[in-house]
Amino acid sequence: MARVCQVSGKKANHAKHVRHRHSAWKFRAPHKNRVQDANLQKVTINTPNGKVRLTVATSVLKSDMFARVLCGLTPIPKEWLKKVGYDAGVRA
Secondary structure, three states: OOOOOOOOOOOOEEEEEEOOOOOOHHHOOOEEEEEEOOOEEEEEEEEOOEEEEEEEEHHHHOOHHHHHHHHOOOOOOHHHHOOOOOOOOOOO
C-alpha cells in the first residue's frame, strides 16, 4: 500500500540531510539525500453501513472538516474511500 493520505493526498517529500561539521570550509558538511515521510495514522470511522478504515495524515486529523465527519454531522465523501496511489496527485 502506498504511504499516501486518503483524504488530502499528502505523501513523502525528498530533502537533504545536512551534517554540521565544526571545521574549515575545505571540509564542508556532506548533504545526503533523505525522505521525509508524511505522518500517517490508521483511523476507523463508524458509519451507518459499517466501519471504514482510512489512512490519514495527522494534520487532517486535527482539521475541523474531519472532526465533523467523525461526529456524524457530515457524511464521508466518496473520494476518501478510494485507495490513493503515488501517481494520483494531491486532492483539494
